[in-house]
Amino acid sequence: MKEIISLTKLFINESLGFSLFFYNQKFNKKEFYKQLFTLIIVPVALIPAFFMYVSLMSATYFGLTLINQTSVFLSIGYIMATVLIIVFGVMYILSEFYFSDNIEELIPLPISQRKLIIAKFLSILVFEYIFAAFILIPILIIYGVGQGMGLLYGLLSFLVFLTVPVLPLSLMTAVIMLIMQSASLKGRKDMLQIVFVFIGIAVIFTVQIWFTSQLGSGDEADFQLLMNTILTNNEGLLNSIGYLMPTSFLMAWALNKITLMSLGWVATLLGITLLSCALMVTVGNRVYLKSIVSGKIIKKGKPLSGAQRSKVLGKKSHGAMAIFTMDLRLLLRTPVYFFNNVSVVIIAPLCILLSVSFIEIPPEDLQGMQEFFRAMPILINFLLIAFFIFFGGTSATTASTFSREGKASWLTRMIPVTARDQIVGRTGVAMFIQSLGIVFTIIAVQFIFPLPLSTLVITIVLGILGSLPILLFGLFLDMNRPLLNWDNPQKAIKNNMNVVITLFVGMAYTGLLIGISGLLGYFVNPILGYGVFALISAILSVVFYQVISRRLEAEFLNFEGN
Amino acid sequence: MLILEHISKTYGNKNEKAVDDVSFEVHPGEIFGFVGPNGAGKTTTIKMIVSLLAPNSGKIRINGIDNQTDILGAKKQFSYVPDNPELFEKIKGIEYLKFMADVYQVPASDRQERIERYLDIFEIKNAVNDPIGSFSHGMKQKLALVGALIHDPQVFILDEPMVGLDPKASFELKKIMREHCDRGRSVFFSTHVLDVAEKICDRIAIIKKGKLIEVGTMAEIREKAGSQESLENIFLELTE
Ligand SMILES: Nc1ncnc2c1ncn2[C@@H]1O[C@H](COP(=O)(O)OP(=O)(O)O)[C@@H](O)[C@H]1O
Numbered sequence: 082m083k084e085i086i087s088l089t090k091l092f093i094n095e096s097l098g099f100s101l102f103f104y105n106q107k108f109n110k111k112e113f114y115k116q117l118f119t120l121i122i123v124p125v126a127l128i129p130a131f132f133m134y135v136s137l138m139s140a141t142y143f144g145l146t147l148i149n150q151t152s153v154f155l156s157i158g159y160i161m162a163t164v165l166i167i168v169f170g171v172m173y174i175l176s177e178f179y180f181s182d183n184i185e186e187l188i189p190l191p192i193s194q195r196k197l198i199i200a201k202f203l204s205i206l207v208f209e210y211i212f213a214a215f216i217l218i219p220i221l222i223i224y225g226v227g228q229g230m231g232l233l234y235g236l237l238s239f240l241v242f243l244t245v246p247v248l249p250l251s252l253m254t255a256v257i258m259l260i261m262q263s264a265s266l267k268g269r270k271d272m273l274q275i276v277f278v279f280i281g282i283a284v285i286f287t288v289q290i291w292f293t294s295q296l297g298s299g300d301e302a303d304f305q306l307l308m309n310t311i312l313t314n315n316e317g318l319l320n321s322i323g324y325l326m327p328t329s330f331l332m333a334w335a336l337n338k339i340t341l342m343s344l345g346w347v348a349t350l351l352g353i354t355l356l357s358c359a360l361m362v363t364v365g366n367r368v369y370l371k372s373i374v375s376g377k378i379i380k381k382g383k384p385l386s387g388a389q390r391s392k393v394l395g396k397k398s399h400g401a402m403a404i405f406t407m408d409l410r411l412l413l414r415t416p417v418y419f420f421n422n423v424s425v426v427i428i429a430p431l432c433i434l435l436s437v438s439f440i441e442i443p444p445e446d447l448q449g450m451q452e453f454f455r456a457m458p459i460l461i462n463f464l465l466i467a468f469f470i471f472f473g474g475t476s477a478t479t480a481s482t483f484s485r486e487g488k489a490s491w492l493t494r495m496i497p498v499t500a501r502d503q504i505v506g507r508t509g510v511a512m513f514i515q516s517l518g519i520v521f522t523i524i525a526v527q528f529i530f531p532l533p534l535s536t537l538v539i540t541i542v543l544g545i546l547g548s549l550p551i552l553l554f555g556l557f558l559d560m561n562r563p564l565l566n567w568d569n570p571q572k573a574i575k576n577n578m579n580v581v582i583t584l585f586v587g588m589a590y591t592g593l594l595i596g597i598s599g600l601l602g603y604f605v606n607p608i609l610g611y612g613v614f615a616l617i618s619a620i621l622s623v624v625f626y627q628v629i630s631r632r633l634e635a636e637f638l639n640f641e642g643n
Numbered sequence: 644m645l646i647l648e649h650i651s652k653t654y655g656n657k658n659e660k661a662v663d664d665v666s667f668e669v670h671p672g673e674i675f676g677f678v679g680p681n682g683a684g685k686t687t688t689i690k691m692i693v694s695l696l697a698p699n700s701g702k703i704r705i706n707g708i709d710n711q712t713d714i715l716g717a718k719k720q721f722s723y724v725p726d727n728p729e730l731f732e733k734i735k736g737i738e739y740l741k742f743m744a745d746v747y748q749v750p751a752s753d754r755q756e757r758i759e760r761y762l763d764i765f766e767i768k769n770a771v772n773d774p775i776g777s778f779s780h781g782m783k784q785k786l787a788l789v790g791a792l793i794h795d796p797q798v799f800i801l802d803e804p805m806v807g808l809d810p811k812a813s814f815e816l817k818k819i820m821r822e823h824c825d826r827g828r829s830v831f832f833s834t835h836v837l838d839v840a841e842k843i844c845d846r847i848a849i850i851k852k853g854k855l856i857e858v859g860t861m862a863e864i865r866e867k868a869g870s871q872e873s874l875e876n877i878f879l880e881l882t883e
């Protein structure tokens with residue numbers, strides 16, 4: 082037990098970078114204050130959002146009392162929390178169990194696999210409890226106060242709260258471990274493993290959604306009929322939503338009304354939770370370390386013949402192309418980088434496709450939508466532009482471009498490559514990935530309704546042009562303060578302030594620019610809107626480009642030792 | 644070929660100079676050894692030459708080009724192999740070599756011929772299709788050497804090159820250094836292994852605590868020290 086706790090502490094410490102924080106407190110004051118500042122400013126910045134959330138939930142509760150459906154209130158919160166936990170959980174599980182390097186140091190030590198798994202799981206759980214608390218506790222309190230609940234409700238809802246992150250997270254961990262195991266068994270390495278995980282999870286969700294949709298609409302459930310049952314039966318809404326997450330029924334039965342049965346339902350929930358933990362540990366014990374060890378074996382290529390070598394070497398490439406290829410290869414071949422910077426351009430369009438195939442839009446509504454957009458193309462154009470900028474600018478690929486090279490960055494700085502080629506090559510990689518996202522999105526959207534050619538041209542051109550200043554801004558930041566001294570590639574992104582700043586500044590900037598040019602385009606003249614958007618993007622890009630190309634070679638001298 | 648004038652460098656602590664007013668010159672056709680104990684400032688000096696660090700003061704000219712006013716031009720004149728060459732682990736050996744040939748704009752026929760030759764010499768031909776992450780330390784060093792020789796640099800700069808190489812590779816490297824100089828180019832390398840410097844260098848510089856204490860041929864340094872001792876003993880006396 083002691084061992085598990087100290088391991089858990091170690092993992093938490095590692096993922097938060099506390100040791101560096103305290104090291105900086107002693108030896109690097111400037112860096113320390115910067116970290117302290119972000120540590121304080123991020124929660125403070127979230128306070129308004131939290132208040133908005135609480136008032137929204139109070140309003141929802143009030144609305145539900147009006148239609149006599151308060152019984153669904155807790156389930157809504159439960160399902161929201163579970164979905165969020167799963168979404169963030171996939172990332173946490175992959176990075177803690179599979180991308181973190183500490184496992185290499187831990188395998189040789191006499192620690193049982195079971196303890197490792199439990200400790201890693203607990204270290205993820207801590208973060209998930211924080212998420213769950215922000216979402217669920219306001220809901221539990223609103224409901225408790227609204228229904229005039231007593232002490233027993235408080236106690237039972239606390240117990241239920243404890244189970245909320247554990248259940249989905251442990252099942253998710255077991256599933257991911259199984260997928261990673263089968264991926265590594267087939268000799269699939271690196272990014273293919275990650276693709277496997279996504280596909281596996283997508284399949285599970287698809288099956289689950291399909292299953293519930295079968296349950297829900299036994300026979301062509303008429304909308305009127307559904308509304309009737311909802312309005313006459315005060316658990317109608319609960320029944321139709323609960324299918325999404327079967328355990329939410331247990332929670333609702335336990336807490337909606339406190340009776341003697343509540344104790345039984347809470348006990349059942351606790352039991353199921355413990356069972357799923359046991360399942361995860363059992364599965365993990367069989368596959369986890371095995372797949373880690375086989376995953377660490379680097380697959381070698383076949384020796385090349387002289388002819389093959391000269392075929393590779395014979396082609397001369399431009400400096401910018403050489404930088405582009407190197408940067409792209411590193412991005413695609415390092416799982417964490419692929420996961421953070423590339424996967425979103427596959428997942429987001431996939432989500433559009435999935436939602437389209439499950440939500441059936443009646444043809445007349447679709448027609449209406451199409452007419453609406455035909456009448457006001459500027460709305461959908463800017464919406465798409467925002468989406469495309471999200472692929473390019475806000476994934477912050479350029480903001481870690483030097484950091485990702487880590488200790489090998491001496492090579493980048495030593496070779497005689499012009500600043501222009503560096504900028505073009507590195508920005509090119511971000512744009513290439515963005516273009517993939519754009520193409521996939523357009524294909525997915527095509528299924529809802531075909532976009533006119535003018536929309537395609539405008540959104541592609543402005544989407545790419547609009548993200549250019551953000552890309553260059555990220556490059557500028559990473560040129561000034563790269564994070565090179567890491568031993569685990571994850572740190573180049575996760576501990577990198579350049580990425581965080583580019584993300585936030587990029588989003589704020591995009592919102593502002595699209596807001597202004599959208600309003601101009603809508604109220605004055607579409608051409609003016611697009612024009613202003615293009616002009617501002619172009620000017621900022623030129624300015625950033627000039628600054629970077631003038632400073633880059635000199636900045637390379639400052640990457641270490643100051 | 645390589646000229647340093649009054650180079651100084653401090654890291655964090657401004658009172659402690661890692662390199663203190665260092666000046667010397669490496670002539671064409673010369674193997675020049677940079678000798679000193681651990682922490683003397685060899686790596687720091689080399690990093691300033693190869694544009695990885697900015698000196699606090701002083702000038703460096705490589706093949707006549709000032710590496711502070713024309714960084715890019717200076718970079719084309721040398722190639723550099725660090726003491727511990729960290730390379731991109733996910734990249735294959737051959738991809739790395741192609742990258743180096745591309746960024747130095749080596750003509751297609753030259754690059755193939757040189758790469759084939761050096762891969763043979765260092766016996767890593769069969770490994771070039773593997774990711775660098777699977778290379779041993781010595782293999783990485785050999786790959787970095789091949790990469791550095793692709794563009795046939797005017798000045799070949801190496802930091803502690805013999806550490807980590809097997810005896811055969813280290814023998815071959817010395818041969819390559821000599822050939823390089825025979826074609827009128829220069830080799831500049833640092834070492835704390837003294838008999839290496841003694842055997843293969845035309846001239847050496849001795850650095851201690853950031854200060855240059857001797858520059859010259861072996862004979863000149865012996866003469867100054869007034870003895871027929873080996874460099875080892877002179878060095879121990881000088882750096883005491
Ligand atoms: N990045 C750095 N930050 C602070 N001090 C450094 C750094 N690199 C080297 N030093 C210091 O500079 C001095 C010279 O180091 P170095 O040039 O690496 O010596 P050598 O290569 O001769 O062994 C040493 O005292 C070392 O501690």
Ligand SMILES: [Mg+2]
Pocket residue numbers: 685686687726802
């Ligand atoms: Mg050194």
